[in-house]
């Protein structure tokens with residue numbers, strides 16, 4: 001299927017590794033010029049080189065913390081008029097809510113709710129004027145089924161999801177859609193970090209926790225980030241103009257509900 005987005009421009013946030021990088025790679029394969037961001041310069045430049053070599057696409061980089069004004073300004077300076085915006089940032093740490101003070105909550109809400117909203121605000125009117133826009137927010141399966149030790153993530157991402165539910169119905173008549181992609185367990189650095197938290201809480205090794213989680217997934221495996229990237233690219237395609245405000249779960253079938 002031709003996704004029909006060759007020649008489009010995209011900002012993919014937090015994309016030197018993991019799911020963000022996989023989304024950038026999949027978009028680049030479709031001929032999209034991508035701007036990728038991350039805080040660490042070396043890994044970001046390495047990812048850009050890898051995507052260029054694999055796809056031949058134009059890849060620009062914007063170093064910075066996307067949860068800050070400066071980081072967002074750098075991304076927008078590198079790509080002032082994106083047709084596609086993939087919102088992403090590192091996930092908040094696991095833990096017990098009794099240990100989180102106001103600053104911990106503000107960091108989580110800043111990165112996982114307010115940052116995507118500010119980037120949507122900065123880009124959506126240009127998309128509306130050009131009559132094409134695709135916005136995908138990488139959230140978490142925890143939005144549908146909260147994960148007990150990830151309260152910061154459960155809370156902050158639910159806030160973003162509520163906001164998007166309202167806005168996405170106001171932009172779709174202009175061919176600008178906003179959807180959320182909800183990863184279950186994908187094989188990335190983040191997965192290991194969250195499993196380290198779970199292993200510590202249970203007093204077992206990380207490998208034991210990883211194996212147990214793998215065995216309980218209906219797919220009997222973790223997700224491959226490339227699978228996530230492909231779905232993201234499809235959501236950014238010309239074929240999804242009638243799909244907005246949706247929460248698409250990619251979890252190997254872990255979420256047990258019928259709907």
Ligand code: NAP
Nearest residue numbers: 014016017018019038039040066090091185186188189190
């Ligand atoms: P990852 O493998 O740890 O990669 C995170 C990427 O984001 C890196 O490129 C990192 O680079 C960048 N980054 C982190 N914080 C940033 C910031 N403030 N500003 C700019 N770049 C930033 O993580 P992942 O697994 O791809 O996860 C992506 C998102 O999906 C996270 O929010 C995570 O919580 C969520 N998620 C993941 C899973 C999973 O199984 N993997 C499941 C559910 C939800 P720098 O560190 O250099 O900035």
